Amino acid sequence: MVLFIDTANLDEIKEVSTWGYVKGVTTNPSLIAKEGLSQKDIITKIVTLVDGPISAEVTAEDYEGMIKQGEELFAIDPKHIVIKLPMTNEGLKACAYFAKKKIPTNVTLCFSPAQALLAMESGATYVSPFLGRLDDAGWDAIQLIKDIVTMKKNYGYETKIICASIRNVAHVTNCALAGGDIATVPYKVLAKLIKHPLTDAGLESFAKDAAKTPKN
Numbered sequence: 001m002v003l004f005i006d007t008a009n010l011d012e013i014k015e016v017s018t019w020g021y022v023k024g025v026t027t028n029p030s031l032i033a034k035e036g037l038s039q040k041d042i043i044t045k046i047v048t049l050v051d052g053p054i055s056a057e058v059t060a061e062d063y064e065g066m067i068k069q070g071e072e073l074f075a076i077d078p079k080h081i082v083i084k085l086p087m088t089n090e091g092l093k094a095c096a097y098f099a100k101k102k103i104p105t106n107v108t109l110c111f112s113p114a115q116a117l118l119a120m121e122s123g124a125t126y127v128s129p130f131l132g133r134l135d136d137a138g139w140d141a142i143q144l145i146k147d148i149v150t151m152k153k154n155y156g157y158e159t160k161i162i163c164a165s166i167r168n169v170a171h172v173t174n175c176a177l178a179g180g181d182i183a184t185v186p187y188k189v190l191a192k193l194i195k196h197p198l199t200d201a202g203l204e205s206f207a208k209d210a211a212k213t214p215k216n
């Protein structure tokens, strides 16, 4: 399963871009708002840091506005920008428009198999089911990923599933076990994926033993 970082923070993106296993970025209006810069300024900087898909979300609510804003965002870097669109009828109309033009899209705020089906039928490049927010509301988020995976298999949709709203390491591993294509993960959780107390203990004892070993 491919890993993206879910952030608009340039320091976090700079750091994970050196790790090698983080292959793309997703942003949203709330993440952008935390950074104190315009969306255009932030996205223009992110595309210089990451050679992978970068989702930039439209904030317009009407079809024409989404097309205009989406085209402006796409023009920042047609090699990397993915236009993120909301799960609304206007968003899905815009998704179909961009699909015809072979411009990549990510339909966000997906909380049900039916919504995912509509995104896939609209030609979305990516669909983003939100795990954490579903869990908070008492729904079975991993079952949603399994259901979307089954739909993809049943009909051969090419839409990739981005498991989003990730809150912990178990979300990441359970999404991988359920067959999600990608997980977009906040920095704090990404940094925890490599951690295990037995790895730390092993490193400590190897370092102690290495120090006792005669040098040439």
Ligand code: E4P
Pocket (backbone or CB within 6 Å): 006, 026, 027, 028, 108, 128, 130, 132, 133, 164, 165, 166, 184
């Ligand atoms: C997805 O692309 C969104 O940016 C994101 O994962 C939302 O997560 P949250 O529920 O932590 O805000």
